[in-house]
Amino acid sequence: MSPVDPDLLSIEHLSVVIRRPGREVAALSDVSLRVGRGEVVGLVGESGGGKSMVARSIVGLLPGGSHATGAVRFEGDDVLRMDDDALRRHRGHGAAICFQNPRGALSPTRTVGRQLTDRLTTHQRLTEAEARRAAEEQFAAVGIRSPRRRLGAYPHELSGGMAQRVMISLATGCAPGLLIADEPTTGLDVTLTREILRRFRHAADTDGRGVLLISHDLASIADVCDRVVVLYAGTVVESGPAARVLGRPAHPYTRALLRSVPDVDGRAVVATPGAMPLLKAAPHDCPFAPRCAHATAECTAERPPVSRVPGAADDWTLACFHPRTDELAFAEPAETPGRATAAERAVLEVDDAHVVYRSRFGKGGHAALRGVSLRVAAGETLGVVGESGCGKSTLAKLLLGLVSPARGDVRVAGSRMSDLRGGELRRLRTRVQMVFQDPIGSLSPRRTVADAIAEPLRALGLPAARRAERVEAVADRLKIDRSMLARRPHELSGGQAQRVCVARALAGEPDVLVFDEPTSALDVTVQAQILEVIADVVRDPARGSVFISHDLATVRGFADRVIVLYLGRIVEEGPVDEVFGNPRHPYTRALLSSAPSLGDGFSGPKVTLTEDLDDTDAAAPGCPLAARCPFADDRCRTEEQELRPYGNTRAACRRVPEIPDLLKGSDIRV
Amino acid sequence: MRIVRFVVRRLLQLIPVLLGVVVLTFLLVRVLPGDPIRTILGPNATPEDAAAARARYGLDQPIVKQFLDYLGGLVTGDLGTSIQSGTSVGAEIGLRIGPTFELVVLALAVALVVAVLLGVWSARHADRAGDHGVRLTALVGNSMPEFWLGLVLILVGYSVLGWFPAPSGRVDPDTNLTPLTGADLLDAALTLNGPAFGSALAHLILPVATLSIVVVAPLLRSVRASALEVLHSEPYVAATAHGLRGRTLLRGYLLRATLARLPSLAALVFGTSIGSTVLVEYVFSWQGFGQWALRGLLYRDYPVVQASVLVIAFCYVVVFLIADVAQAVLDPRVQI
Incomplete structure (x- = not known):
C-alpha cells in the first residue's frame, strides 16, 4: 500500500441541518472522519444514517434549505467555503462521486462515450480526438467488452453491470484525488459485486486515489476497506480498522448490524427491534439507546463522547459508554428440520x-x-x-x-x-400468493392497510364481517398494530409495509x-x-x-x-x-x-x-x-x-x- | 433504415384514416340543415330552377351514387367544383393554402424558438423576478382573444407607429411578384424578387406576431416545466457534481433532454393554430385557407367543406408524424 497522507480529506465536526417549511431534520451531527491517499474507507450504516449527506457535502452539493457547520477540508481547503469557480474545479477533479443507480445517473440523451469525453476534456484538458482515444482506454480498463462500439451506446442500451462500469469510468475520468462510491453494488449480482469493488481497491492501490465507499452491505465491502466508519442517525458511532470494526465491533449498533446480516455459512440472523429515528435536532443522548440492550440511565441523559476503544490502537474510536469487548456471539445455525418431503402432499x-x-x-x-x-x-x-x-x-x-x-x-x-x-x-x-420486492410499491396508495390485507379475501367473495375478522387475526399474528390498519402505505416504513404484504399474502390461507x-x-x-x-x-x-x-x-x-x-x-x-x-x-x-x-x-x-x-x-x-x-x-x-x-x-x-x-x-x- | 420504414408505415396508415374522414364529412355536411342550391339561386328562384341547378351539381342522384362519384373524383385528384364560385375546388385550395401555411408555420417556428429560449432561461432562474415576469407575460398574451390582439397590434403597429403596412393583402401588388406556390415570402425568395420579399415580410410580421403570442404560452410552460425537471434530475446533478462547465451542461445535458418532451405538444398547438388562423386571417384580410373554408361551411358548399376537412385532417396526421420522428431523433429511448 502506498504511504497514507492524512491530508486528502478531513471532515471536522460537520453538522448539517435541513430546514424546510414545517420540517427540520438534523441530517448530520458532529461528524468527523478522514480519508488518506491510497486508502479505502468504508462508510456504513442504514438509510437515513446520513451516508449520502456526507458524500454530497464533500462535493458541495447539499440540498436546498440545508445549513452546514464545521469544516470539510480537502487538501487543506474548506469545501463549505469555496466560491463557485473553486467549487467547479474541486467537483470532479478534486472529488468525484460514483452515483448509486448508475442507469438513472447517466444522461439518457447523450451517448456514454460523449459523457466520458465531456469529463476528460473538462478535467484533463484533452482535445476531442485525444479524449476519444483516452475514453476507449478507460472503457477497456473498467472491463467493458468491445469498448469502441460501446462508446456510441446510450445508457438504456446497457445492462446494470455495464452501466456501473461506465459510471466508474466517468468518475475516474475526472482524475479525482478522492473517489466517492455511493452504494456502488446495489442491485448487482454477487459475481459482479466483487468485480466492481475490486475496481475501487485498484483505484486506491495503483492510482493512489482516496476512496470513500458508501454501503449498507457490510459483508461485501469487508475485504476491500482499510478502515470503516459506522454512521447512525447522523452521528459517527464507531470507526477504525476494517478488520477490527467488522471482526470484533465494540459499539452495540455495529454489533446489531453485523448480527442482522445472513451469511452463506448458514448462521442464524439475530434481529434488533425498532428502527432508526429521524432526528429533528442534534441529539443530546445516545440515539441508539432506545434499541440498545446495554443502555443505562447515563445513555439517555448524555451524548457519549467519541473516545478510544479501551486497550486498542489509536485509530479505533467509538461513541459509547458501554463498549463491548467480548467475542461477537452468533446464534447457532438455524435448525433445518429434516422433514420427510417425498410422501407429503x-x-x-x-x-x-x-x-x-x-x-x-x-x-x-x-x-x-x-x-x-x-x-x-x-x-x-x-x-x-x-x-x-x-x-x-x-x-x-x-x-x-x-x-x-x-x-x-x-x-x-x-x-x-x-x-x-x-x-x-x-x-x-x-x-398462490406473492410477496414482492418493493413493499410500498406493491400496495395501492389509495387503500388502507386493512383493505390491502383483505384483497385476497375479496377475491374469494367473503362477506365484509368475515373479512374484518380474518384481517384482524392475520394482523395479530404478524404483530401489526391494530391502529395501523387504518393507515395508508405512504405512512408506513419499509419494514412495516413488508409486514403488511406478508399479511396480505397470508390472509386467504x-x-x-x-x-x-x-x-x-x-x-x-x-x-x-x-x-x-x-x-x-x-x-x-x-x-x-x-x-x-x-x-x-x-x-x-x-x-x-x-x-x-x-x-x-x-x-x-x-x-x-x-x-x-x-x-x-x-x-x-x-x-x-x-x-x-x-x-x-x-x-x-x-x-x-x-x-x-x-x-x-x-x-x-x-x-x-x-x-x-x-x-x-x-x-x-x-x-x-x-x-x-x-x-x-x-x-x-x-x-x-x-x-x-x-x-x-x-x-x-x- | 428504421425511420424510413416507420414513415412509410405511418403514411400507409394514412389511407384508412383519410377514407374514414371522407365518409364522415360526406355524410355530416348532408345532415346539416341548409341547402347550397338555395344560397346560390336567391329568394326568387322557382322550383324548376332549383331542380335544374341540383341536376347540374349532381345533387339529384341517389346518395350512394353521389359518394361513389366523389370518391372516383378523389382518386383521380379531382376535388369537385365549388357550388358558390363554380370553379375547381382543387385550384382554389392551391391558391389559398400557401399563404395560410406560411402564416402558421412561421408563427409556430417563432413561438417554438421563443418558448425554448425563454423557457430554459426561466427554469435556470426559477422563482426569481425574471422567471415570474416571463411567466406572467406569457399568461397575459395567452389570455387575449386573437382577433382583439390582432386589432391592437394593427392599431399600434400601423395606425400609431406606421411601421407596418395596412392590413389588406399579403404583398404590395406593385412589386410584380410571380406567384408559384402561393406562399408570397417563399415565392419572392424563389424568384429573387427583393422588393416583393421585403413587402411580403412586412405584411407577415403583425399576423405572425398575433398568432405566435397566442400559442407561445402553453409551449413555454411545458419547456420550463421539463427544463426544471431535467435540472433536478439525477443525470444533471451527476454532471454538475463532476464539475462540467456551464456551456457543456447546457448544451449536452439540459437542452436535448428538455426538447425531447416538446414535439407532441407542438403538434397539438399546430392543430389549434390552424383553427386560430380563421380569425387572424379575417382581421388581416389574408384571403387564406381558413377564411375560404369558413365561407364554404356557411354557404353549405359541400365540395369545399369536404375538401377543407380532408386537407386539415391530412395536415394533422402529417404533423403528428413529423412530431413522432422528431421525438425519436431527440430521445434515443423512443423506439419507432
Whole structure:
C-alpha cells in the first residue's frame, strides 16, 4: 500500500441541518472522519444514517434549505467555503462521486462515450480526438467488452453491470484525488459485486486515489476497506480498522448490524427491534439507546463522547459508554428440520415448463425458462437462486399464473392452471400468493392497510364481517398494530409495509407463498426483522413456500431445498445444506465463491467465472455455462447437459465426478 | 433504415384514416340543415330552377351514387367544383393554402424558438423576478382573444407607429411578384424578387406576431416545466457534481433532454393554430385557407367543406408524424 497522507480529506465536526417549511431534520451531527491517499474507507450504516449527506457535502452539493457547520477540508481547503469557480474545479477533479443507480445517473440523451469525453476534456484538458482515444482506454480498463462500439451506446442500451462500469469510468475520468462510491453494488449480482469493488481497491492501490465507499452491505465491502466508519442517525458511532470494526465491533449498533446480516455459512440472523429515528435536532443522548440492550440511565441523559476503544490502537474510536469487548456471539445455525418431503402432499408442481416472451411483431422471441421442473410439498420451503437475467422473476410469474408456459404445465394443489377458466381460475389463483420486492410499491396508495390485507379475501367473495375478522387475526399474528390498519402505505416504513404484504399474502390461507426478493429493498436491521417474520410463516405445515433471491445467504437461512437457475435452466437442485456445503455444479460453486461473507464464508475450493453473463449463451448449443466455465471442454460446448443425480443432489454437468481433481489444478483463479 | 420504414408505415396508415374522414364529412355536411342550391339561386328562384341547378351539381342522384362519384373524383385528384364560385375546388385550395401555411408555420417556428429560449432561461432562474415576469407575460398574451390582439397590434403597429403596412393583402401588388406556390415570402425568395420579399415580410410580421403570442404560452410552460425537471434530475446533478462547465451542461445535458418532451405538444398547438388562423386571417384580410373554408361551411358548399376537412385532417396526421420522428431523433429511448 502506498504511504497514507492524512491530508486528502478531513471532515471536522460537520453538522448539517435541513430546514424546510414545517420540517427540520438534523441530517448530520458532529461528524468527523478522514480519508488518506491510497486508502479505502468504508462508510456504513442504514438509510437515513446520513451516508449520502456526507458524500454530497464533500462535493458541495447539499440540498436546498440545508445549513452546514464545521469544516470539510480537502487538501487543506474548506469545501463549505469555496466560491463557485473553486467549487467547479474541486467537483470532479478534486472529488468525484460514483452515483448509486448508475442507469438513472447517466444522461439518457447523450451517448456514454460523449459523457466520458465531456469529463476528460473538462478535467484533463484533452482535445476531442485525444479524449476519444483516452475514453476507449478507460472503457477497456473498467472491463467493458468491445469498448469502441460501446462508446456510441446510450445508457438504456446497457445492462446494470455495464452501466456501473461506465459510471466508474466517468468518475475516474475526472482524475479525482478522492473517489466517492455511493452504494456502488446495489442491485448487482454477487459475481459482479466483487468485480466492481475490486475496481475501487485498484483505484486506491495503483492510482493512489482516496476512496470513500458508501454501503449498507457490510459483508461485501469487508475485504476491500482499510478502515470503516459506522454512521447512525447522523452521528459517527464507531470507526477504525476494517478488520477490527467488522471482526470484533465494540459499539452495540455495529454489533446489531453485523448480527442482522445472513451469511452463506448458514448462521442464524439475530434481529434488533425498532428502527432508526429521524432526528429533528442534534441529539443530546445516545440515539441508539432506545434499541440498545446495554443502555443505562447515563445513555439517555448524555451524548457519549467519541473516545478510544479501551486497550486498542489509536485509530479505533467509538461513541459509547458501554463498549463491548467480548467475542461477537452468533446464534447457532438455524435448525433445518429434516422433514420427510417425498410422501407429503405436493402443493405445487411444475413440469417441464418453457416460457417464451415473444417479440412484438411475431417473429422470434426470448426464451426465459427452458424446461424447468420442480415440486414443492406442503410444509416445505424451496429456495431459488441465480444471477439476474436467469429467469427467477419469470419463474415467480409462472407460479402465479401471470405468464402461461409455451410448453409444460403448472399444477397448484393438484389442479392444472391451464385447464381452468373464469371464476375457477380466479379462485385457484388465490391459492398462490406473492410477496414482492418493493413493499410500498406493491400496495395501492389509495387503500388502507386493512383493505390491502383483505384483497385476497375479496377475491374469494367473503362477506365484509368475515373479512374484518380474518384481517384482524392475520394482523395479530404478524404483530401489526391494530391502529395501523387504518393507515395508508405512504405512512408506513419499509419494514412495516413488508409486514403488511406478508399479511396480505397470508390472509386467504393460500397453499403456496412465493417470496420474490422480499428483503432486498430493506435496510439491514429491518431485513433481519422481516426475515424472522418470514421464517415463522414458512414453518406452517399446511403450505409450501418458494423463496427467490439473488442473495445466497438469505436463502440458506430457511430453505429446505434449493434450485440454482442459470439462463432459464435448473443447473443444480438438492437439500440446502448439501448444495451449499458441497456444490456439484461449477456455477453453484462460483456463486458461493463470490458470495460476500463476514464469517468463514464458503469453505470449499473456490471458482471464478471468467466473463459477465451474456444472454446469447442461452441459445448456444451445449452447456450454456461453457463460455464462462473454467472446466469447459469441447464436449461441453456441443453436448446438451441434463440434470443427473449425484448423491442427494442433481446437477446438469457431465464433469461433476472429475471436478474435485480439476480443482486441485493450478489453473483456477481464486 | 428504421425511420424510413416507420414513415412509410405511418403514411400507409394514412389511407384508412383519410377514407374514414371522407365518409364522415360526406355524410355530416348532408345532415346539416341548409341547402347550397338555395344560397346560390336567391329568394326568387322557382322550383324548376332549383331542380335544374341540383341536376347540374349532381345533387339529384341517389346518395350512394353521389359518394361513389366523389370518391372516383378523389382518386383521380379531382376535388369537385365549388357550388358558390363554380370553379375547381382543387385550384382554389392551391391558391389559398400557401399563404395560410406560411402564416402558421412561421408563427409556430417563432413561438417554438421563443418558448425554448425563454423557457430554459426561466427554469435556470426559477422563482426569481425574471422567471415570474416571463411567466406572467406569457399568461397575459395567452389570455387575449386573437382577433382583439390582432386589432391592437394593427392599431399600434400601423395606425400609431406606421411601421407596418395596412392590413389588406399579403404583398404590395406593385412589386410584380410571380406567384408559384402561393406562399408570397417563399415565392419572392424563389424568384429573387427583393422588393416583393421585403413587402411580403412586412405584411407577415403583425399576423405572425398575433398568432405566435397566442400559442407561445402553453409551449413555454411545458419547456420550463421539463427544463426544471431535467435540472433536478439525477443525470444533471451527476454532471454538475463532476464539475462540467456551464456551456457543456447546457448544451449536452439540459437542452436535448428538455426538447425531447416538446414535439407532441407542438403538434397539438399546430392543430389549434390552424383553427386560430380563421380569425387572424379575417382581421388581416389574408384571403387564406381558413377564411375560404369558413365561407364554404356557411354557404353549405359541400365540395369545399369536404375538401377543407380532408386537407386539415391530412395536415394533422402529417404533423403528428413529423412530431413522432422528431421525438425519436431527440430521445434515443423512443423506439419507432
